[in-house]
Amino acid sequence: VTAALFAAPAVAISYEGFASTVSCSGSAFGCSDGGNVCCSLPTGFGFSVQFNNLPSGTQGQGYTNNGCSSFLFSLFGPGTKCFNGGGTRATNMNWFHSPQHRRALEARAVSEASTNCSSPTYFKYE
16 A cells, blocks of 8 residues: 655745835735745835735734734734734734744744745835
8 A cells, every 4th residue: 555645735925015004005015935934024114014815724914123023913814914004014024824823932933043034025016
């Protein structure tokens, strides 16, 4: 008898930090990855943050420091979700598989080790 092991396909989503303080619209810097990556936003962006097509059992988070450890918000999948800070800025954002709760310890470890950190991978102008 031969058994085959199949790995679940990696899911990559895009998520974006906007300059708008009222909605997830307009120009934005974005990241696209398979999760557990702390994406740093440039000054002037992150007042609204959108996670596109979050799968079930995942969440997107925003942070207010120079890494992914000072928690600001959490959005849960499934679907496209928008955080509007009304003037509060997320300096960093990430997403990950977390069906039960926020994983602050793992995020802090990533931040402190300076691993799995990224600059935005794209810019969109609207």
